[in-house]
Structures are given as structure tokens and as C-alpha cells.
Amino acid sequence: MDDRSARTRGIALTEKQRIAWLRLIRSDNVGPVTFRELINHFGSAETALDMLPELSRRGGASRSIRVASKAEAERELEIAERHGATFIGIGEPDYPPLLRQIDGAPPLLAAKGNRKVTSAPAVGIVGARNASISGMKFAGLVARDIGRAGYSIVSGLARGIDTAAHRASLETGTIAAMAGGLDKPYPPENIGLLNELTDGEGLAVSEMPFGWEPRARDFPRRNRLIAGMALGLVVVEAAVRSGSLITARNAADFGRLVFAVPGSPLDLRCEGTNGLLKDGATITTTPEDVLEGLRPLAEPDLFSPRPDVREPAEDTPSALRLPPSDGDRERIAGALSQVPAEIDEIIRHTGIDAATVYLVLLELDLAGRLQRHAGGGVSIMPD
Template structure:
């Protein structure tokens, strides 16, 4: 199975003795037989730190339900296995994030079973940025590929990081489209040094350069069927919401959508032809309450309350705070700003003034409202925001 080359532009995360000790403690806990994410979280909450867990007596650990194999490991772990992972973390571009690391993604920490340790390649800061998960069929229709790419490009252009699972089909389309206009995160069902499917080695390398690869599995762990449903909860757990573009009734995409609902995330689904098996999963989600999506604006409007605090404004008002063009407006956004002038206009009027497609105008208006550049008014009209 292909292995990812080191990133020559970055340094590893275990550069100090203190960091090695911190990561070693988390490794001992996360690799212990019979200790899954929920048990690791319970141990951490009970004792307060990974070091305190390892210092606890066998009887105290046993009182919390740990079995003899786990107790034996915690007291006498495989040092060679631990050192092997620490050596991986010292390679360029490799990072370990324990559950109490301040860089651990806050949304993921909120789920019921957050991984005690994350293995990351690429930009670790991106894990805490606003994300939209995009999942779907591994054998999508041409139309499914087209609508996925179209939606993802617009969402990425609006500042959302696009997260998916690096699988064939919709996952790959989503990553590719996101990298055209923004950034992407791939959540792996293998160790961080391996790529599955192997045909996506080049894509994985480009994601490391423009985003991040993340997994809860240690280096050297190959693809196993049981790990992919576990992987799906991380895709949804990292994200504000999950978009399903094409899915059969029984598919991994619906597992991800169910995880999203359990985690309190938004679920979005694109409807399709009634006769297509790949429409049935999305239609079932819509019947169960998922938001029907036709344009990127449908997603952005639903996520607006969460995005409003996450997306920074580039406005530079003058002393009066009125009427100056915000810094950073370029291209079509500047065209839209100029077309708005000092009027109060409906989207249809802006579409006529600019000649831009309706979907693009609606998306830009929402993004500019989130950034504080325009204000929405009663009756669906818009005006320039005042200081």
C-alpha cells in the first residue's frame, strides 16, 4: 500500500522532551487493548490527565471496569510500538494531538466519543476552522459529480473548509473541487502514513499541501472494514454540517448523516430523479428532516448563525462608518457592491444590474452579510451596511 512522503516544508510536533512525554502518555492509553474512545474519555475525566491515569493503581483502574489485558498494557506497554509512533511524529509535517491539547478541534471534542489521540499531516490549525462535510456514492452519476463539484466550489470560495473521506466517487470529487477554490481535509480510515485507495496518492499529497489529513489510527494501520464506520463519525464531528449529494438507502453516507444527527450537526441533502437508486438515500434524509439543497446559499443560510462569529470582516469604515468600499472586495463582489450603490434592492434587481447568475448573487449576498458588508432588510431587500 502506498505511503505518503514526508512534507519537506514542515517540522514534526514532538520536538521537545516534554512533548514526547505528553504524547507518550496518550499513546499508552489510546493503544491499550479494550480501551476505546469512550473509555479513554471516562478515564481522562476521572483522573484529570493521561499521566494521572498511568499513575493510578491497578485496583483504582479496575474499579472503573478495565479488564486485565488493558491493566497489563497500562502498566507494561510495548515500548517499541510507542517509540515507533513517536518517531513518525518527528517527521516533517507530522503531528500528534491529544484530547487536552489546546489545538485539538473544539467541535470534535464535543462528541460523545472523541478520539483520545489524532494523527495529522498538514495544517493542524485547519481542523478548528468552519467545515462542511461532503459525502455520497462511490459510483456517482455524471450529474451527481457535476452538482457536487458546483456546490463545493462555491462553499469553499465562501470560506468553508470541505471535509470528506478520500474515497472514490463523491469524496474524491469534493476534495478536488475544494482545492480549486479553497482548502480541504481528508479523514482517513487507515494510519496517517498510508493512502487508501492507492489511486488517490497524488490527491492526498495535494491535500497535505493545501489542507490536512487526519485519522485516529496509528501509523502502519491498513484498511479494515470495521474502521470506516468509525471514521465517518469524525467526518461529521469535525464539521458544522454534512451534505449528502447522492446515496443509496444502505450506504456509508447515511451512516455519516446519522452520526451528524446524533452529534447535533446539520444535515443537507440534494434531491435527485425519482427513479434513480442513488436518489433514495437523499430522499429518505429529506423525509426525515434534512434540509433540501438546490444551491450553496441553502447551506450557507442554514449555517449563518454559526458562521457569523467565525468569518472575519475586512471592512474598513471611515470616520462616519458609511458608504466606503470594504477592503478586500474583488471581482464579482466588488461588482455587486457597486451595483447596490446607496439603494435598497431585491436580489432580482441586483441580478439584472450585474448580469451575474442568480445562485452566485444569492451566495455573495449571504457571505457579504456574514462579513458585515451588507444588511438584509424586510421584504428580502439589501443595502450597504452602515458603520
């Protein structure tokens, strides 16, 4: 599983670019997808920042968009440095290679700990917070054996199964994806575990700003990071309505293998995992089940970027063009509804060239009038 070549791919951001990227992703209405489209269209984060007010105005914003200042970005970089953390850009060598391939990958990840752990192929392990003793033991067994086989273990630093998985892989390499800022671990009782992790062979990552207290809606965002970083996901004890099943859905959407540990039909903590098995997940009763399933995938060339994935490319010739006409803008907006539509459908329906459609969608997005959905669909926000 020698994937050292994966770490040599990518180009480091300059300090100026890192500040501009951080400003852009911290500005109002700019999420990962919007960030990527802005840089693909305008060629650099600095040009995109200059265009944000005009784009949001053209999209019908009711108020001026807040653009993060250079001072704010520099302050966040200073805070990260005080905490022993750095920001990794999506095109840089230490960015988790599989994560960069998913739709909506964070353009920047705050990271603290051993960044070399991202060079190993990863396996996610998630499950119930109120896990049983046997569930905790099995999660630890799987994490330990898979770690010794050369994989890093990814989880969410939560109570229960996550904690068992991280603890069992402290020596072999583990990654904690966090819902809040790196300085706001949840639950607080795992602060000690987080410190052990980042002081040793582990890494903590977050796309949220320092000081950000995790909210309920931040955990599904965190879950997609776990699924995105991993070749496969092992689910141990998960109720029907649980974050672990959200992570499993993300993993399936990303084309990852999903492994589920069967449990008693009488235990509600196993209802979700048993359901995954009915839906086609790989039954898992030993670590070897996971290793055998992943063996054909864990090759060095796995980490080559997919040809259809566009990464933000700085310092390319600008794609600036004349603004869309009012007629084009009205036709594109009129084609949208509150039902998600694929962008290719909008292009075919309106007969307008793709570049113009993408630019109008950016305008609506920055004006707070567009909603983006998993899989690339878009819909108009209700008035």
C-alpha cells in the first residue's frame, strides 16, 4: 500500500493565496461549491473577492454581501498558529486525496497534528454514541487490525464507537473530523483524547472557523468529511435515525464501500446497521471482512485525481466575460423552481450556453436566492 507518490502531487499555496482563499470561503453565501465555481470562472480568489458585491447585486440581493477582510483572515491564521494548526488547501499535497474528489469538498481544512497520516488510505468507523460494551470492543478490534494493515482510521471524535475507534488507532494513525472549530471539540470529555491524537500519530481536521461552537446542523457536514476521506466505511451499532446512517448514505453516494456489523433485532442500536445489510452493505464480523473488501481498491493510482473533477486553479488566465443579459438572467431564473433541477437540464431547457448559466447561478447563490443540493442539483429559495 505504498502511496507515497500521492503526497508529492499538488502545489503549495502562497501565503497571499492562502489569505485570499480564507477570505473567500469565510464571506457570506460562499460555500465549497460556490467557492470552486468562483475560482473556475474568475481565475483567482482575489478577483472573485472583488466581484462578490457586484455578483450579489446582479442576483437580486436585498442587502450588501459581507466580504471577509484581509485582517479577519490574518487573525484566523494567527489563531491557528497559536493552536499549533495550519490550513491545507484542496490542491496541496497533504490534503486528504479522496476528499478532494467529492462534490463540495472544503477548499481549506484547518488541521492539527501529524499531516503525514493523510498519505495512507483511510477507513471510516462510526456508530452509536450510547454503544454497548461489545460494540465498543469490536470497533476497537477492527480499528486496531485495520490500522496495523496500513490504513488510517477516520471517525468523528464522538462518544461510543468513535472514541473506541480513535483510541485503538492512536499508534497506527487516526483522523478526527470535527463539527466545530479545532478549539471547540465535542463532546468536551474527549478533549484528552483529542490531545493524545494530535500529539501523536493522529490528525484533527475541520472546515469551520476557530471558536465555532458546533450546532446540530454542523454534524451532517462533518459526516460527509468522514465518508469523503475514506475508501470504505464500517458502521457498528446505529439506530434508524442516526448520524451514522447519514455518513453511510454519504459514503454510498461517493462510491465508497459500506460495511455493517449485524446485531440483535431486539437492540434498537442495531436496527440501522441491520437495515444497511438489507440494502446491500457488506456483512462484517471480522476485520478481515473489511480488509478483503478493500484490497482491490487500495492501490497507489487510486489517489490520482479523477479527470472529471475540476480543482480550483489559481493564477490561470481570467475567465472574465461580459455580464449575462437581463433576458438570459430572467430565462434562467424562470426555469428554476423549489424542486431541485440538474444544471445540465437548465442549460438544455433554456438553450443558453453553460458559462452564462453557471454565472447566473453564482449571482443567485451569492444573493442568497439559490439552494444547492447533493448531486449538483439547484433550486430557487422561496420568497
